[in-house]
Amino acid sequence: MNNANILIVDDEKNIRLTIAQSLDPLGYQVGTADNGEDALLQLQSQEYDLILLDLKMPGMNGLEVLRRAIEIHPDIKVIIISAHGTIEDAVEAMKLGAVDFLQKPFTPKELRDLVFQVLEIESSKTNESSSYKKEINIAKKWRRKRQFNKAIVHVKQAIGLDPSLPDAFNMLGELQEIEGELLEALKNYRVALDLDPTYKPAQANLKRATQSPKSRPPLS
Known part of the structure; x- marks a missing residue:
């Protein structure tokens, strides 16, 4: 290109x-x-x-x-x-x-x-066989179009292909947070950091999400 x-x-x-x-x-x-x-x-x-x-x-x-x-x-x-x-x-x-x-x-x-x-x-993703990178690219495409449920399907497929990489877990957390599933999002940000403690997008996401009022436990 x-x-x-x-x-x-x-x-x-x-x-x-x-x-x-x-x-x-x-x-x-x-x-x-x-x-x-x-x-x-x-x-x-x-x-x-x-x-x-x-x-x-x-x-x-x-x-x-x-x-x-x-x-x-x-x-x-x-x-x-x-x-x-x-x-x-x-x-x-x-x-x-x-x-x-x-x-x-x-x-x-x-x-x-x-x-x-x-x-x-x-x-060149249209010429690739089914792979982690291809699924991530498709998920990004659906996220750009704000079709978040479709993006989640493909990012989960990427995780299934290679669960050792942090970016798919971080992206899944972002999508879940958009969909209002904050606790699940927090779990996936932490998984991403467990896989790579230096992964900056997950660091920033976790810091911001844990400061959100929605993430705090209810008062007794």
């Missing part, structure tokens, strides 16, 4: 330039926007395969851009770029339909590897 179109959305010129230069060796077509409003205007006039989207920008923030971008192009892929203090927002963005997130600071190699994975590996 070397002819893929990528839109970089970040209010910092140096970051836009750094990302564009990092992606240049992969041969993609790259556009830039310095704010959310400009990004949405470009999405209405041109089709993009992937958006690299900063969460924290003046004016329209990244979450709102994400919501509206998916309304315009439901199948578009979005990678969230987040600073240290926005991990929980990045996790929330993935619930809204983002496919992954990249934490600042990142190296050019980390960026290229993630973009390649999203555009090249995930885009």
